[in-house]
Every structure is written in C-alpha cells, then in structure tokens.
Amino acid sequence: MTDNAPPDRPGPGTAPAGRPPTFTSWLRGRSDGELAALLSARPDLARPVPADIGALAARATARNAVLRALEHLDSYSLQVLEAVVALGDDRLPAPVGAEPEALAAALRQDPGEAPLPRVLEELLGLALVWTDRGRLRPVQVLRELLPEPARLGPPARVLLAAMPHGAVRRLADDLSPDTAEASPVEAVAVLLADPCRVSELLGQTGPQARRLLEGMVWGPPRGTVSDARREVTTATAASPVEELLSRALLLPSGDDTLTLPREVALHLRGGPLFREVRTAPPPLEGTVRPEEAVTRAAAGQAFTVLRAVEELLEEWSREPAAVLRNGGLGVRDLRRAARAMDTDEDTAALIVETASAAGLLGTDDRVGGEWLPTRAYDLWREDPPERRWLRLASAWLESGRVASLGGSRDAGGRVRNLLGPGLERPAAPQARRDVLRALAAAEPGTAPRPESLSEYLAWCRPRRQSPVRAELVAAASAEAAVLGVTGLGALAGYVRPLLEGDEEGAARVLAAELPRPLDHVLVQGDMTAVAPGPLVADLARELALVADVESTGGATVYRFTEDSVRRALDAGRGIDDITDLLERHSLTPLPQALRYLVADVGRRHGRLRAGSASSYLRCDEPALLEELAGDRRTRDLGLVRLAPTVVAARVGRAVLVERLRQLGYHPVPEGGDGAMHLGRPEVRRADPPDAPPPPAREVRGEELALAAVRAVRAGDEAATAERRPVPLPEDGPPGSRAAAVLDVLSAAAREGRRVWIGYTDTDGRRVSRIIEPSQADGGFVTAYDTTRAAVHRFAVHRITSVADLGEDGGPEARPEAGGAR
Structure with a gap:
C-alpha cells in the first residue's frame, strides 16, 4: 500500500440484524486491503470498476469469472476447494458450511499444519470460499462447475427430490415410519445423514451388495442398470441391487442410472475424501x-x-x-x-x-x-x-x-x-x-x-x-x-x-x-578479414560497407572484392578513407594485394560519368570513349559519339551503369549540374505502430486496486445509505419537476448538505450517487461526487429522484483532500 492510501478499514457492516449472512454481506465486511488484494488477484473483476459491493459480488460469482479463477489453482488448492464444496453444501441436512476441523480431517491433515491454512487464506482471498459463523462455504456457482467434488455424487436430498413422490413416500414409510420430518424427502435425507442408521442399513445387506458399493465409493458415483426406477421394498428385494435400492443406499438418477448419495459415500470412505493428497508438486527429474x-x-x-x-x-x-x-x-x-x-x-x-x-x-x-x-x-x-x-x-x-x-x-x-x-x-x-x-x-x-x-x-x-x-x-x-x-x-x-x-x-x-564488442579485426593475405568476436557498431557498419560477409560462427569472415570496394566508394568513401580504416583496426599489416585492389578500383572509379540522353557517358579521356564505342560488347547499348568527351546511349542511365560495371568499367551517375551522385543505398524504415503516450507517472497495480476499492465503497454507500425520499411533483406544468429538483439541490448547496440522487447516465443506466452540491443553475448541478471522488456536472433532467441522507449517512467515507483525489 502507498503512504497516502486511506486506512485499511472494513465495510459498513455485515448482514442486517435478524438476517442470515450472505456472500455479499461477507464481502462488504472485508477490509480495503483485502478487497484490493482480491482485485489484484482477479483483475477481470475490476474491468470496468463495479458500481458497488453488490455488483462486485455478482461479478465475482459469475460462471466465467469463477472458471478463470479455477484455472490458476494447483492440484492441492483444488482438492481443498473440492473438500469445501463437498462438505459445505447447503443441501446436506447438517449445519450449513464446513468446519475447519472436519475439513482438515477429510484431507488427513492437522488444522494448523501447513500448507492448509495458507491455501484456505488464498481461497478466501480469491472469494471462492467465504465464512459463515465460523464455517466455510463455497460460492454457489461451484455446484455446477464442480458437480462431483472429490468424485462424490449429489446429496441424497437432490436425488430424492427428482424421484416420484409416491416412490419417496414408500421409502420413508419403509425405512423411517416414525419420523417427525414434515416431508418424506426430508425424512429419508435425515436418515442417510445419520452414520449409525447408515451402518445399520449396511448391516442388512449381503456381501455382494457391499462389494457393489465398494466399487462405487471412490468414484465414479454412478452405475448403469436396467429399470433403475423399479419399485422395491426391503421385503421384496431379490437381488443385491434391489437390496441397496430398497434401503436408499443407491438412488435412481435416470431410467438406467443409479447414483451413490454423497452421505453414504462419505460414511463408506470413513473420513478421508481423497485416496491421495499431494500437498507439493512432484519433483522435477x-x-x-x-x-x-x-x-x-x-x-x-x-x-x-x-x-x-x-x-x-x-x-x-x-x-x-x-x-x-x-x-x-x-x-x-x-x-x-x-x-x-x-x-x-x-x-x-x-x-x-x-x-x-x-x-x-x-x-x-x-x-x-x-x-x-x-x-x-x-x-x-x-x-x-x-x-x-x-x-x-x-x-x-x-x-x-x-x-x-x-x-x-x-x-x-x-x-x-x-x-x-x-x-x-x-x-x-x-x-x-x-x-x-x-x-x-x-x-x-x-x-x-x-x-x-x-x-x-x-x-x-x-x-x-x-x-x-x-x-x-x-x-x-x-x-x-x-x-x-x-x-x-x-x-x-x-x-x-x-x-x-x-x-x-x-x-x-x-x-x-556475452562477448564484449571488439574494435579490431585480422586482415589476411587472401583478401579476407576475420573478426574474432562481435564488433563495435561503427566498425561493423563500415566493414560491412567495404567487404562482404563470407561466413559466420565463432568468428565472422569478411571478403574484399571489387564490388565491395566499389560499394564503399559509391557511398562517398575515398581510397585513403578505406585504407586508414583498415590500418587503424587491423592487428595485422595490410597485405599489398589488398592495397592494390583498393587503389585500382579507386583509380577506375568515377572515370566514366553516366547521364540521361536517354543516357550519356562523359569522360575527360577521349581514348577511353573511343574504346567503348568500338567494343562489340556494347553494341546493344546504342552508343553514339557526340563529342570527343561525350557519348550518348539509347538505354536508360541505370541500365547503362549496370552493364558497364559488368564489363569491368566503373562509371558513376552524374546529375544535371555535372556533379557525381555518390551515396549509400537508400535506408528505408517502417513507421512504428501507433501507441498511446506514456503516462506522466507510472501507476502501480496496487494503487489502481486501491482506487477501484475506494470507488466501489463510495458506490456501495450510495446504494445502501439510509435516506429519506424528497417528494417531487408527478403531475404539473412542463418543467415543474426539474424546478423542484433544482430547489432541493440549491438548498443543499446553501446548507452544505450531502444528498442522494438517482441518475440516468449517458449510457441509459440508472445509478445511485451521493453528492455535495455547490452550484445549481442553467439546468445543471455542479457537485462533488463521492462515488467518483471528483467534481461533476449533472444534468437536472436526468435526475430521477432525490433523498436526504440519514444521520449516519457515512460522511467519514468521503476521502480527505489529496487522498482519493
């Protein structure tokens, strides 16, 4: 948490007096730090920021949101969660929720033994589990996401409720004739929740029936049999399956499917929920x-x-x-x-x-x-x-x-x-x-x-x-x-x-x-240079200009050729520039042959200048032009002598230059002013993708989570605050309702009171706001909005209702200047 964060405080309360606790009231009772941790661990819950705690609770228990949270659980955490789902199901005829001690026993662990307390804290922090009077309860959607927790079937109450009433009545009359329960479903469900009665029923079955149950006890909890919905009593049972059906140790869940009730499976397992509980991942070998x-x-x-x-x-x-x-x-x-x-x-x-x-x-x-x-x-x-x-x-x-x-x-x-x-x-x-x-x-x-x-x-x-x-x-x-x-x-x-x-x-x-960049090479007598490692950027660029890469590996081999030297000359390097570069960075003397190559290419470079006539050649040496005009290899160029120092050609300048280079000459392009055009090849770049400007200050995830919590708290206060509605005229001349709203808000601005308003935003959503009006005129109200922690202008025609806040309307929820703002 940051230094200027508000104090870590719980919500305004839990469930109202006399009402049973709910997930929403539990969530409302979490501290700001715990809610911020929830939004950090499950960031999808804060996109967009929920309007209040009720909206946060609905989003946290939505199917897709819970599925995303389950994907981040490891095997042990998932087993703990399945144990809570199995033992804390409110459809079991027992106190709602799973006791921590029973949960630890089902996982074969001591209640304080690591890592069980840590995992339970993580599940509570993820809001997949919540506490109800000291017991652990799973969120409701986990029933359908984990339909067979720990490979257990549904509770008996669920199976009995799906059976015909007459069949359940016969089971209740046969197994529990003196029950005080109001319905036969409850009578049989309470019977199966009593370990002593289940043991008694198991003792009435034969060895084959018990072996059948043993094959289903660790899952899967379902079996296939013909005519699963047959009517049978303890007196008429003639087979192992009928012995179990008549005693509700197996219950039909389809025309040909029998299911082992969860209470019976838990009794047969003798306490543990899983055959193996692995609290740590397997070692990496x-x-x-x-x-x-x-x-x-x-x-x-x-x-x-x-x-x-x-x-x-x-x-x-x-x-x-x-x-x-x-x-x-x-x-x-x-x-x-x-x-x-x-x-x-x-x-x-x-x-x-x-x-x-x-x-x-x-x-x-x-x-x-x-x-x-x-x-x-x-x-x-x-x-x-x-x-x-x-x-x-x-x-x-x-x-x-x-x-x-x-x-x-x-x-x-x-x-x-x-x-x-x-x-x-x-x-x-x-x-x-x-x-x-x-x-x-x-x-x-x-x-x-x-x-x-x-x-x-x-x-x-x-x-x-x-x-x-x-x-x-x-x-x-x-x-x-x-x-x-x-x-x-x-x-x-x-x-x-x-x-x-x-x-x-x-x-x-x-x-x-990483190897450090080098500023030297080894020039060899075979017209190559060896870079024994990566080169500094400037040297690498210049060497790539004057030589061609021949091979790479532990060392890079560059080869000097006429074309590579001409490339450097075309880029504006001179003979002295090339030799000085190699002499400065070579640890070995420059071979004479390399000096001759650079000097020879440099001597011939630029002696001919190409232009457009379509194109032309200009040279200060008439003998060279005479040689070109008489060369049979240049007949396709259409050379025509215009002057002792000028020859015109039918082909374009680019074709003329390339063809003469192939014939061993080294012309350079010339502009209309007679100057040589030297330069490196065009370096082209793509535009980077559009990106939003960087924020003025980096905002950390915990700061964003705390800001979201403050907004949720303010919205929850607006939704739950005690308020006294202000009557507004329903009938009357046009504008009378807006005028009444303006009068109420103007009075609140004069007296410095906060009021509650119902408001329809620009998206058509009806929201609640607690505001402190400062100015009301021209059809708009300027007020401090506690939900947004900012000053906002409200259109009067969008205000649907107004109410005065009670004495405990929550002024302490307003952040101090410089805090939430």
Whole structure:
C-alpha cells in the first residue's frame, strides 16, 4: 500500500440484524486491503470498476469469472476447494458450511499444519470460499462447475427430490415410519445423514451388495442398470441391487442410472475424501549440469539470436520482403530470411515473429506493402547487447502469437502465413511463463525430462490440461531454447531475475556472459578479414560497407572484392578513407594485394560519368570513349559519339551503369549540374505502430486496486445509505419537476448538505450517487461526487429522484483532500 492510501478499514457492516449472512454481506465486511488484494488477484473483476459491493459480488460469482479463477489453482488448492464444496453444501441436512476441523480431517491433515491454512487464506482471498459463523462455504456457482467434488455424487436430498413422490413416500414409510420430518424427502435425507442408521442399513445387506458399493465409493458415483426406477421394498428385494435400492443406499438418477448419495459415500470412505493428497508438486527429474555451463550455453545462443536479427533486418532494409494480401509473409521470403540468417526455416520464423513483437519490424504505408525495419530498430541497435536481448525476450514472453503455427491450415483450409492472422493463441503467454517458472523451481542447472515437466505442470494447473495446452507447452520449451532463454535444457541464470521483474539484475548477469564488442579485426593475405568476436557498431557498419560477409560462427569472415570496394566508394568513401580504416583496426599489416585492389578500383572509379540522353557517358579521356564505342560488347547499348568527351546511349542511365560495371568499367551517375551522385543505398524504415503516450507517472497495480476499492465503497454507500425520499411533483406544468429538483439541490448547496440522487447516465443506466452540491443553475448541478471522488456536472433532467441522507449517512467515507483525489 502507498503512504497516502486511506486506512485499511472494513465495510459498513455485515448482514442486517435478524438476517442470515450472505456472500455479499461477507464481502462488504472485508477490509480495503483485502478487497484490493482480491482485485489484484482477479483483475477481470475490476474491468470496468463495479458500481458497488453488490455488483462486485455478482461479478465475482459469475460462471466465467469463477472458471478463470479455477484455472490458476494447483492440484492441492483444488482438492481443498473440492473438500469445501463437498462438505459445505447447503443441501446436506447438517449445519450449513464446513468446519475447519472436519475439513482438515477429510484431507488427513492437522488444522494448523501447513500448507492448509495458507491455501484456505488464498481461497478466501480469491472469494471462492467465504465464512459463515465460523464455517466455510463455497460460492454457489461451484455446484455446477464442480458437480462431483472429490468424485462424490449429489446429496441424497437432490436425488430424492427428482424421484416420484409416491416412490419417496414408500421409502420413508419403509425405512423411517416414525419420523417427525414434515416431508418424506426430508425424512429419508435425515436418515442417510445419520452414520449409525447408515451402518445399520449396511448391516442388512449381503456381501455382494457391499462389494457393489465398494466399487462405487471412490468414484465414479454412478452405475448403469436396467429399470433403475423399479419399485422395491426391503421385503421384496431379490437381488443385491434391489437390496441397496430398497434401503436408499443407491438412488435412481435416470431410467438406467443409479447414483451413490454423497452421505453414504462419505460414511463408506470413513473420513478421508481423497485416496491421495499431494500437498507439493512432484519433483522435477532430469539431467543436472553445472549452472555456469548452462548459463554460458544460453548466452551463446542469445548472442546468435541478436546477430541473426541484425542480419535479417539489414537485409530487409536493402531488399524488403513483400506483404501478402492477408498481411503475412510469403514462403519465398521466409526462405530468403533463413538463408540471410544462416539457419533453418523454423528458427527463422520464430526470429521474425519475435522481431515483430518487439516493434523492430513493420510494414510501410505503400500500396504494395513491404516488411521493413522500424525506426525503433535503429535505436535498439545502439543499445548494449544485454538490453537488446531483454527486449526480444520480454516481447516473446508477452506475445500471444505462436510461430510454429505458420504454414498450418485453419478450420477453413486456408494456410496460416507468418506475420499474418491466425497465429494468435491467448493462452501462449501464460504457457510460456508456466514453463519458465517450472524450470526456475528446479535445482539450478537441472534439465527436466519432458514427462517430468508435464507432470509438474499438470499438478500446478490441473484444469488447464488439454491437447492445445500440451502443444503450447512443447512450443514454449522449443522456443525458449532457440532464443537463449534456456541452455542445455535448463533455465539460464539471467532469466531467474527476469521472471521476478528484476530486469536490472537480469541485464547484469547476462552482460557478464556475452562477448564484449571488439574494435579490431585480422586482415589476411587472401583478401579476407576475420573478426574474432562481435564488433563495435561503427566498425561493423563500415566493414560491412567495404567487404562482404563470407561466413559466420565463432568468428565472422569478411571478403574484399571489387564490388565491395566499389560499394564503399559509391557511398562517398575515398581510397585513403578505406585504407586508414583498415590500418587503424587491423592487428595485422595490410597485405599489398589488398592495397592494390583498393587503389585500382579507386583509380577506375568515377572515370566514366553516366547521364540521361536517354543516357550519356562523359569522360575527360577521349581514348577511353573511343574504346567503348568500338567494343562489340556494347553494341546493344546504342552508343553514339557526340563529342570527343561525350557519348550518348539509347538505354536508360541505370541500365547503362549496370552493364558497364559488368564489363569491368566503373562509371558513376552524374546529375544535371555535372556533379557525381555518390551515396549509400537508400535506408528505408517502417513507421512504428501507433501507441498511446506514456503516462506522466507510472501507476502501480496496487494503487489502481486501491482506487477501484475506494470507488466501489463510495458506490456501495450510495446504494445502501439510509435516506429519506424528497417528494417531487408527478403531475404539473412542463418543467415543474426539474424546478423542484433544482430547489432541493440549491438548498443543499446553501446548507452544505450531502444528498442522494438517482441518475440516468449517458449510457441509459440508472445509478445511485451521493453528492455535495455547490452550484445549481442553467439546468445543471455542479457537485462533488463521492462515488467518483471528483467534481461533476449533472444534468437536472436526468435526475430521477432525490433523498436526504440519514444521520449516519457515512460522511467519514468521503476521502480527505489529496487522498482519493
């Protein structure tokens, strides 16, 4: 909680005197801190913020909301909850709710033995269970969500109520003729709730009937038999099934279905609800390696991913990939990306999707559409390697897209393209986090076997198990290995702080493992330069301009060629610039052959200048133009001598320049003013996706939860406050009702009183508000709204009713200035 948060206080009370407690009254009695914890644990309850406690209670017990909460329970928590549902069912003929001592006995644990108290606190905090006079009760919707808790059937009262009245009457007359209960259903239900009477009824059955019950006692509680609704009494029973039917130890639940009542099953189980209660997940078993080796291997893979992303986006900066009509990436471009990154297509697909999720890759605004690096890529490239990787890893963790689905077909038979629609799986982020948290729970350096990891995850999230979940878990494990999140099958050391939200700690650990950028290369006599590690950004860019990458791996090999040197000259570098660059950063002397190559290409570079006539050639050496005009290989260019130093051509300038370069000449383009046009290839970038401006101050989740609680409390006060309605004219001239409302609110403004109003908002919803009017005129009322903790203007024609507040209307609920506001 923050320093300026209001004091942790309970609600205005629980159930009114004389009324039985309800879930809403229990929720109203929770403290502000407990309600804030509930909204933090179940954030869907606060979207949008409920109007009052009643609305919060309705939302907390809604079917879908409870289903989402159940998905986060582990196996032990789910068993505890099932025990509360089984023992705390209000349809059992016993005091409503489950006693903590009985619950502990059913789970074979001591009431104070860990982790039972902790789990009960969690279930209370999630509002799946609530307390009623010291007993634990489940929320009502759990009856249908957990119809057979602990593999138990329904209570006898439910089964008896579904039977014909005459059949239940005969059972009551036969088994409990002297009962004082008002109805035969209650008579039989009370009978089955008495352990002594159940034991007596069991003693009247034969061995075969008892064996039949023993086969159903631990579930499933139903069996199939013909003519399940037959009429039979203890005197006419002629088979084991009829012996049980006549004594209500089995009851029909269908024409051919018999069900074991919950009370009978509990008696037969002798106390325990489950055959096995596992309070902790199964141990993760697998290969154990030194943690340092695991982190080193993962860091190596992380560095490989960084280099692959750079190579891909630099390639697409020069030759972008086309955007398909459905917004995806084509198979040919994926293959080209795999070749650029020197990897397989599956790995390339994951890297492409991760780069897109990190905001480094996007589409331009052209009609055709191309995939290009975004402007964020240029900033990302300047960051330290550990920061660059953390951005990729965080984007992968939060992304709902699964790259391995690319190339598969949807239900309509359409192919799912990479970067296109159809690859979204909302459960993917949670599956990734579950896998990483499971690996983090193992001993450092442990690479669990797949079956051991599956058992662990099944215990942690039993209600999430499905074929789709298994596919997401397998994909998460494979993707984590490719991205460097894991190494040798175990979690990398720098990922543990990342899972705890400590990015600074993760960056420190990773920085120590990544190779540091170098500012030198080794130039060799075979026209190559070897970079023994990653290069600093400036050197890497300049070297990529003057040489071509020949191979990558532990070291990168660059090769110098005529084309690569000409590329540097075209970008405006001179001969001296190139040789100075290599001399400064090479730990070995420059070979004479490389100096000759640079000097020779530089000498020929720019001797010819191409223009448009369609195009022309201009040269200060007439002999060179004479040589070109007489060369048989240039006949298709249509060269025509215009002057001793000028030759015109039929083809365009771009074609002329490219063809002469193929023939071993090195022309450069020339502008209309006669100046050479030198420059690097066009660097194109896509616009980043639109994003809302960052907030002026980061708001923490607990602050948002407390603000929501204050709004709910204020709304609840407006809905439950004691009030005295102010009579308003129902009939009269037009405007008389609005005038009466204005008179009442003007008087409240003069006297500084708070009033209650019923109001219809702009969405047509009828809401309650407690306001303190300050000004009323012109058809509007300006007032402080305690529900919103802000000043608001209310339209008078939307005010449906007005009431004075009672003496205990709750002025203490108004926040102090600077607090809630």
